[in-house]
Amino acid sequence: MTHSDILIIGGGIAGMSAAFFLAKAGKSVTVLEREDQPGYHSTGRSAALYSETYGPKIIRKMSTASRSFLITPPDGFTENPILSPRGIIMTAAPGEEAKLDAILTEGRANGANVIALTPDELKARIPVINTDLIIGAAHEPDAMDMDVHALHWGFIRQFKSQGGTLITKADVSSITKTDGKWHVTLGNGQTHSGDIIVNAAGAWVDDIATKAGVKPLGIIPKRRTAVMVDVPADVNAHGWPLVANMDETLYFKEDAGRLLVSPADTTPTEPHDVQPEELDIAITIDRLMTATSIEVRRPGESWAGLRSFFKDGDPVSDFDPADNSFYWLAGQGGYGIQTAPAMGEYAASIICGNGIPDHMQKLGVTKDALSASRSSLTTGK
Template sequence: MNDDPDIAIIGAGIAGAALAWHLAPHARVLLLEREAQPGQHSTGRSAAMFMETYGPPQARALTRASRAHYQQPPAGFTDVPLLAPRGVLYVGWQGQEAALEALLAELTATGAPVGRIDAAEALRRVPVLRAEGLLGAVTEPDAMDIDVHALHQGYLRGLKRAGGALCCSAELQSAHRNGDRWTLTLKDGSTLRCPALVNAAGAWADVVAARCGARPVGLQPKRRSAFTFAAPEGMDARAWPTVAAIDETWYFKPDAGQLLGSPANADPVDPHDVVPEELDIALGIHGIEQGTRLTIRRPQRTWAGLRSFAADGELVIGWDAQAPGLFWLAGQGGYGIQSADGAGQLAASLLRGVALPEQLQAQGVDPNAMSPARFASGPG
């Protein structure tokens, strides 16, 4: 793109990429990414689940609003299915009866299909579960795996096809508003001007706000660690559902011929290129070994990523209350992949000043509940 864009988006994770794709047919869009490759941070480190029961009400509404795009993306978006059946079992043992019933009631209230199976059925589906004291599980049969890479690349390819641009190794250093335009200065000293600036910087969104002279909204990045390990010999684990402990102390799921495990930790940290603590991995292995007959000799790969939350857990989407021309798309927490298309649709319609798409309204998406204005008198 030779001319200055109408809209510059900071951060080419799934949030910035989805928004850029939705905007590109209507505006000149420039997506700026600090790293040499997009998807290096939270987007490339997720567990790739799509669960309509997961997250606070607006995150769930955006997730429901994303389903149509993921199930039937437009022609040419991708060559592979974006969603694949997976299902989830939340398993409990003796002493956790009340927790199972409480979760069943909580998930039923979300309106998504959920069920309750006994121990025998849970063991039939996942034969390695520890049988002693097993009560059974709460199930979410419609939970899916998302092909995150294909989704992310589909957005980025579509952006370019529609005339937009992605610029990597392009870190926003500062931005100043003069009249009706921002002047952006990148780390290499280059500058560009544009009327609208979108902050989709993931865990760094409060840092980017400060670089634009705006107030932070009080995002808290939280470290979550994960690892892969070999599936048990002689068993075909590929069709197992995701298995999560009812007390949220571990989960595991099939992942590309292996199993992916996590201690389901949520450790508050400052934004950085996060790595797993050894203790996180040890706790995850211990939890999974306690809840199953699996022995995890050595994890094959370990990593950690940041899930960044606003105080109420909902996403932060909308124009900044004080800084003209600054738009927020942040606070995706642990649901940023599954909600990305709905969030992109919402942000694009607010940026363009057009009515919310009907399907967002039908799912109960409420822009006020996600507006950054709810933090206007918050942390300064």
């Protein structure tokens, strides 16, 4: 049996970002990842974009709190830039004026460069867009594409360089607690012990909680689909920002001369190696053809990934209400890549008893917003 200060279950972006900051704080940390390679299910299937205006309010704050790390990561973190120019345009339909105003106002208050666009200005930037049902848009030119692999493996490499241990093929069989210590037994019979468990198992966090005798919080794994589409020969999509509608039912972006399109679907499912469904692919194409003048005769390759949500749509980063040695780090709902530096730093700071980092407090990040006992988790609000 090996013992660590902290056992982290899950080697995706959530678990590895927390592992990096915990090891940096001097903790002995072991990460247990069930797959052959970390990041297989969600992290590795993300077409991530860094935006300070996209997602729920707490996500936007944590994205802003991640900005400096992503722009200037630690020495030796990665050989390639994590961020590269892209931009994002959020379109608003009639009745979404308040949402559009909130994106513009809050984004600017957080220091983001956000520009209001009229339908005509939007059309000038994205000629294929159908503006008949668009009353305006918010353009964040500084939003960036993210190199997910560079970020994830940067955390892994630096975690290991600080003495951290990453164990793959570590399928958790049972979890017990004896004399204040957690004991995690793997399918191969190995046992690892720790003072604290960090549950960062993505879609499987409730399963891990159940094995540990901890009450599940109600994580809901949801399927998200992406489809590649050819761009018409007379359309030059090079340099387009990502375009998403305000109600998050469609986004598309240019990718190597084609379009990557997603209906931003959130179909509840069981945690498993999820694959795209024919109906979701058809919905994706229909929404793209409604929103633009692009005709799609035959979709290209497609894939799906898991996104995990709590009832209110916000993530959880907190000790369990009934056990202050069991830490929940989950429910990031598709925003886990762009918020990873801040979420990892936040979790490490709370676990180490240091409270909320100063730069996050200045942005208005509160413990209540990420609490495992907030009322919205039980009421569904």
